Amino acid sequence: xxxxxxxxTKNIIKTFYQSENxxxxxLAVLKSSATLNNRPVQAIWPILMKNLNERQLSxxxxxxxxxxxxxxxxxxxxxxxxxxxxxxxxxENVAFFKLLSKLRMDKKIQKGLDQRxxxxxxxxxxxxxxxxxxxxxxxxxxxxxxxxxRIDFACLAQELYWFQxxxxxxxxxxxxxGEQYFYDSHKSTESGE
Numbered sequence: 001x002x003x004x005x006x007x008x009t010k011n012i013i014k015t016f017y018q019s020e021n022x023x024x025x026x027l028a029v030l031k032s033s034a035t036l037n038n039r040p041v042q043a044i045w046p047i048l049m050k051n052l053n054e055r056q057l058s059x060x061x062x063x064x065x066x067x068x069x070x071x072x073x074x075x076x077x078x079x080x081x082x083x084x085x086x087x088x089x090x091x092e093n094v095a096f097f098k099l100l101s102k103l104r105m106d107k108k109i110q111k112g113l114d115q116r117x118x119x120x121x122x123x124x125x126x127x128x129x130x131x132x133x134x135x136x137x138x139x140x141x142x143x144x145x146x147x148x149x150r151i152d153f154a155c156l157a158q159e160l161y162w163f164q165x166x167x168x169x170x171x172x173x174x175x176x177x178g179e180q181y182f183y184d185s186h187k188s189t190e191s192g193e
Contacts, residue, residue, distance in 0.1 A: 004052075004053060004056065004066070005056070005066050005069045005070055005073075005154075005157050005158045005160075005161040006154045006155060006157060006158035007154070008051040008052055008056070008066075008070050008157075009069075009070050009073040009074060009153060009154040009157040009158070010154040011051045012047055012048065012051050012070065012074050013073075013074060013077050013153065013154065015047055015051075016074075016077070025043070026043070026044055026047070026078075027078040027081055027082075029041060029043050029044055030044065030074060030075045030077075030078035030079075031075070031078050031079055031082060033075075034075075034130075034131075034134075035063070035071070036048075036063045036067055036068065036071045037063065041071075044074075048067075048070065048071065048074075051070075052066060052067065052070065056070075065161055065164040065165065066161060068126060068130075068160070068161075068164065069157045069158070069160040069161035069164070070157055072130050072133070072156075072157060072160050073153045073154060073156055073157025073160070074153070074157075075134075076133060076134070076137055076151075076153050076156065076157075077151075077153045079134060079137045079138075079141075080137055080140065080141065080151060080153070082141060083141065093150050093151065093152035093154075093155070094149055094150065094151055094152060095151075095152055095155060095156075095180050096133070096136075096151055096152065096153075096155075096156045096177075096180075097117075097176075097177045097178075097180035097181040098180045098181075099140065099146065099149055099151060100113065100117060100136060100139075100140070100180075100181050101180060101181045101182070101183065101184075102146075103139065103140065103143060103146065104181065106143075109139070113139065116132065116135060116136060116139070117136070117177075117181050119132055120132035120133060120136070120177075121174050121177060121178055124170065126160060126163055126164050129160070129163060130160070133156070159173050159176070159177070160173075
């Protein structure tokens with residue numbers, strides 16, 4: 001059952017690409033505000049609410065699972081764009097943890113990166129996961145070879161939505177992320193298996 005979180009996140013990011021005049025202001029708000037409830041974020045509520053359906057809204061002032069996931073996805077996009085002159089517009093979107101697995105090949109950072117990823121994979125609350133993912137974006141931004149990669153933040157937002165639903169979904173999301181990160185896609189396939 002799709003929640004529409006992925007499509008909402010894609011549409012909002014697409015809006016950012018198209019709104020050149022207000023782009024820097026929007027991204028600045030997103031980078032500086034960790035949660036949807038922060039006062040400066042009210043400036044982007046019109047864009048956010050326009051892309052959510054009624055089921056996805058909280059109706060009680062406490063952000064819904066959809067609102068949390070979509071906001072995290074667009075905030076991650078803004079953080080990733082930090083320091084880049086133009087929007088990253090690669091030919092295809094790469095899964096977040098697959099991109100991290102490429103960074104993992106650098107033996108100098110592998111141990112520290114593994115620790116941070118394991119920390120994200122071990123927590124149960126979405127706030128801790130979002131904080132951990134934010135830190136991982138900082139690591140990605142610190143590596144120039146990753147600057148032109150287009151990350152699939154809409155898919156990551158959808159996964160954050162599923163993560164919040166129940167224990168079973170949380171375990172499935174963790175396994176998916178772990179598979180993407182720890183699977184060595186560069187190992188030899190000539191092993192005869």
